[in-house]
Amino acid sequence: MKKLTVGTLIEDNGKVGVVTKVIEMGRLDTDNQIIKWRANYEIHYVDGIISVIACVTIDRLVKEGKINIIYRPTTPLPHSPSDLLSDYIDACEQEQEQGQKRNRRTICGDKHLQDKK
Secondary structure: OOOOOOOOOEEEOEEEEEEEEEEEEOOOOOOOOOOOOOOOEEEEEEOOOEEEEEEEHHHHHHOOEEEEEOOOOOOOOOOOHHEEEEEHHHHHHHHHHHHHHHHHHHHHHHHHHHHOO
């Protein structure tokens, strides 16, 4: 089966989901065939469930007809929403920390002025 890409819509047991991330692991370069990494797909379902499923498992479920591919995007999509969201949250937390430091200094300065009165 052709590799899934970000934005692929699937139907999994009656639930619609979208592939939001392809987690590539590569392959460890060893002589031992037991040690092997594989790609995984992060799938967000409309009911809020997020699953990480191995590519081999997805292939098997598609062949068994338990997962149907509804739509494959024709152009690459931007980074996954979870990456963008985590970047946004980090930026907000940094702004909040800086704001708290400024407020603390102002509050301490005001308290110092009140003690002198």
